[in-house]
Amino acid sequence: MIKILASLVQMQGLDKVIGEKEVLKKRLPLQLEELERNVAEAKKRVDDAKKALDNNGKSRDTLELEVKSNNEKIEKYESQLPSIKTNKEYKALNSEIDHLKEKNQKIDDKILDLMDEEQALKELYQKAKEGFEGAEGELQDKEADLRKQIVNVDKVIQDTRDERNQIAKTLPLNIVKRYASLINNKNRRAVVFVNNNKGCGGCGFSIRPQLLIDIARKETIVSCESCGRMIVDTSLIEKNVDEVE
Numbered sequence: 001m002i003k004i005l006a007s008l009v010q011m012q013g014l015d016k017v018i019g020e021k022e023v024l025k026k027r028l029p030l031q032l033e034e035l036e037r038n039v040a041e042a043k044k045r046v047d048d049a050k051k052a053l054d055n056n057g058k059s060r061d062t063l064e065l066e067v068k069s070n071n072e073k074i075e076k077y078e079s080q081l082p083s084i085k086t087n088k089e090y091k092a093l094n095s096e097i098d099h100l101k102e103k104n105q106k107i108d109d110k111i112l113d114l115m116d117e118e119q120a121l122k123e124l125y126q127k128a129k130e131g132f133e134g135a136e137g138e139l140q141d142k143e144a145d146l147r148k149q150i151v152n153v154d155k156v157i158q159d160t161r162d163e164r165n166q167i168a169k170t171l172p173l174n175i176v177k178r179y180a181s182l183i184n185n186k187n188r189r190a191v192v193f194v195n196n197n198k199g200c201g202g203c204g205f206s207i208r209p210q211l212l213i214d215i216a217r218k219e220t221i222v223s224c225e226s227c228g229r230m231i232v233d234t235s236l237i238e239k240n241v242d243e244v245e
Contacts, residue, residue, distance in 0.1 A: 002218045007167050009236045012191035014164040019188040021157045032146045035139045042132035049125040056121055060114045063107050070100045193234045203227040
């Protein structure tokens, strides 16, 4: 029975490794996805900043074309002034010239505002580019290593599972089934030790004196009366199956 108990302890140790690696197996792809998401978000910020900068330039171009058109009209109207015959027509043409000049002044103010905005947009665009380059560089630095870790974790899980299964083959089928059920239903903890308070190392439930004696004798598998986990003596913590006679 001691050998069976030692085997169960070893299996539990291997399942602990498997559980830790399963967590890591889920975490590593998430880290990779986060890096890729950072790159995508940084790229979007670059695209948005570039679009805003382009729109600023297009707006200025449109306004400058409008000013140019108005100036051409002003020149045309001013050239017509000497040939005007009546005061009414002269005043009307002068009024239109003044209107166009006033309109151009307002447009010039808008152009100046756009020029101020352009500087801020250029700084934002440059900052976005630097952020994108940083995110892309981090992905390039870590991607290969993360993918390698994912492959290695899969191998460790499989190798550890194979080692655990080899031990399981040496145990009675009913014990293996019981162990597997506990692993699946008790947070991957089927085998536990007596804690410092003489309770179950899994749920903390107080262990009766007679059961403590049975655990110390190592002549049977003792189950926690609360959670059902198999409780073994702490002397088996570091014991290898091959050392058990």
